[in-house]
Amino acid sequence: MPGLGLRALIDVLEQKQRVRRISRMVDRTWEPGCLVKWAFQALPEADRFGMLFENVKDSKFRLATGIIGSSREAYATALGIDASEINEKWVDALLHPIEPVVVAGGPAQEVVARGAQARLSAWPIPVWTPGKDAGAYITAPVITRSAETGTQNMGVYRTQVRDDHSVVVNLALAGQGTRNVRTYTDKGRKAPIAWVIGADPAVLLSATAKLPYGVNELTAAGGLTGAPIELVPAQTVDLLVPASAELVIEGEISPGEIDQEGPFGEFAGYMGGVAPRPVARITAITHRRDAIYYGFGSQMPPSESTMMQSLTNAGVVLKQLRYDIGEPTVVDTHIDLHFGGAMGHIIVAMEPRDPAHSKRVGCLVANMTALKRVTVVDPDIDIRDPEHVDWAINARLDPGNDIVVVGAAQFAHMDPSVRLIGNRPGPASKLVLDATQKLDAGPFSLPSKDYMSRALDSWKDAGLPAFELPRCARLRLDRA
Numbered sequence: 001m002p003g004l005g006l007r008a009l010i011d012v013l014e015q016k017q018r019v020r021r022i023s024r025m026v027d028r029t030w031e032p033g034c035l036v037k038w039a040f041q042a043l044p045e046a047d048r049f050g051m052l053f054e055n056v057k058d059s060k061f062r063l064a065t066g067i068i069g070s071s072r073e074a075y076a077t078a079l080g081i082d083a084s085e086i087n088e089k090w091v092d093a094l095l096h097p098i099e100p101v102v103v104a105g106g107p108a109q110e111v112v113a114r115g116a117q118a119r120l121s122a123w124p125i126p127v128w129t130p131g132k133d134a135g136a137y138i139t140a141p142v143i144t145r146s147a148e149t150g151t152q153n154m155g156v157y158r159t160q161v162r163d164d165h166s167v168v169v170n171l172a173l174a175g176q177g178t179r180n181v182r183t184y185t186d187k188g189r190k191a192p193i194a195w196v197i198g199a200d201p202a203v204l205l206s207a208t209a210k211l212p213y214g215v216n217e218l219t220a221a222g223g224l225t226g227a228p229i230e231l232v233p234a235q236t237v238d239l240l241v242p243a244s245a246e247l248v249i250e251g252e253i254s255p256g257e258i259d260q261e262g263p264f265g266e267f268a269g270y271m272g273g274v275a276p277r278p279v280a281r282i283t284a285i286t287h288r289r290d291a292i293y294y295g296f297g298s299q300m301p302p303s304e305s306t307m308m309q310s311l312t313n314a315g316v317v318l319k320q321l322r323y324d325i326g327e328p329t330v331v332d333t334h335i336d337l338h339f340g341g342a343m344g345h346i347i348v349a350m351e352p353r354d355p356a357h358s359k360r361v362g363c364l365v366a367n368m369t370a371l372k373r374v375t376v377v378d379p380d381i382d383i384r385d386p387e388h389v390d391w392a393i394n395a396r397l398d399p400g401n402d403i404v405v406v407g408a409a410q411f412a413h414m415d416p417s418v419r420l421i422g423n424r425p426g427p428a429s430k431l432v433l434d435a436t437q438k439l440d441a442g443p444f445s446l447p448s449k450d451y452m453s454r455a456l457d458s459w460k461d462a463g464l465p466a467f468e469l470p471r472c473a474r475l476r477l478d479r480a
């Protein structure tokens, strides 16, 4: 079943009480940023919802946040699947990517404002950490292009509003966006750039996927929806942008034009620093007449950002391990939803072929990703249940033999535990925990499945309260 468009998704999630409309007037300089923080800091995932602000002071446009990333259920609904199918959906999308198609026009260009008419202040761009952030910033997929190959790339890069017609883009120095921009600016040319706001959820989610350089994330978005993503030529820059987006901001980065970016609240839970980053001049803003501005919340985890990045990249890593590296023994992967998205803790469930296999796979994952902690477990552990994973660590890991610290780790300048030396990240490391069963520890200390199943009838007869069998208990009983 294909996924839902953004507006249909908002309607469906609203019916499930997973989106709330806020009709009272809000001040974008502090209220939405704080309200979405309450949704993530105070509510458990099962009760969390996204927000549609219908009345934002000084803007005629609506503001949405937390729509796709409030919960696994919302993320899965956006893709038309059940939450248990997210990983395999990603594996399938990456195995069967679909090239986008160019169409004549689309709602994203219903209104075209060029040059001086393209004013950022018309849009309800929030201040996400009021009282601490340097100002408002855009959180949306950013499209860049390689001048050498013509291939586009899409990633979410925080973008600080500098004034009505320019921004500072937090393009990571070693990132794919920077690599594309430099194919122009290193040759003295202006680099095209576009921010895609409120596109099809598959487009928004694919922007959070860490795919190899040269792979256009829009092909993965096509794989997710099972149909090509429709693109239109941008009005003022040489890029193709999603035709159904709510709005698209077009701009250019000139060689050597930089400004200070930040400070801003960051995903790891601390305020970040100030660093020089490229300036982009806005050349046009195209949009639906009644556009909804969609900003992803980030900063103190958990957040929409950590949810989206974790859920997306667990599937990406699973596909890479199984199909690119050739480790069919890997059964499942899960990235902790509470910290750092693609830089947090991954749990890998696998069937080791030999005693060192699980450690090898753990070290491989540590080296090929930005993830800081890798825990490898057997398939009889529910990797989405932190208590079950903790049991495996306590019962199956011998610290002297089963822990590997991997040094010389990837660029980790956003890791607050790594000291900055002269504004550059210090040496970083990773932790690999091999919590698979290495020794035959004998049978589980649970009554056999037969006894336990019969006791369920006794439970019922005794009038005790009904419960849903947790996956951890089911997996244990299967071995009891």
Ligand SMILES: Cc1cc2nc3c(=O)[nH]c(=O)nc-3n(C[C@H](O)[C@H](O)[C@H](O)COP(=O)(O)O)c2cc1C
Binding pocket: 139, 153, 154, 155, 156, 157, 158, 159, 170, 171, 172, 175, 176, 177, 207, 208, 209, 210, 211, 296, 297, 298, 304, 305, 306, 308, 309, 342
């Ligand atoms: C809300 C949000 C904000 C993000 N901000 C940044 C950022 O400022 N800079 C950055 O390099 N990555 C940022 N990321 C992570 C990237 O979007 C992500 O790593 C993506 O895969 C990068 O794409 P790329 O590998 O094609 O460059 C952010 C992600 C989200 C969801």
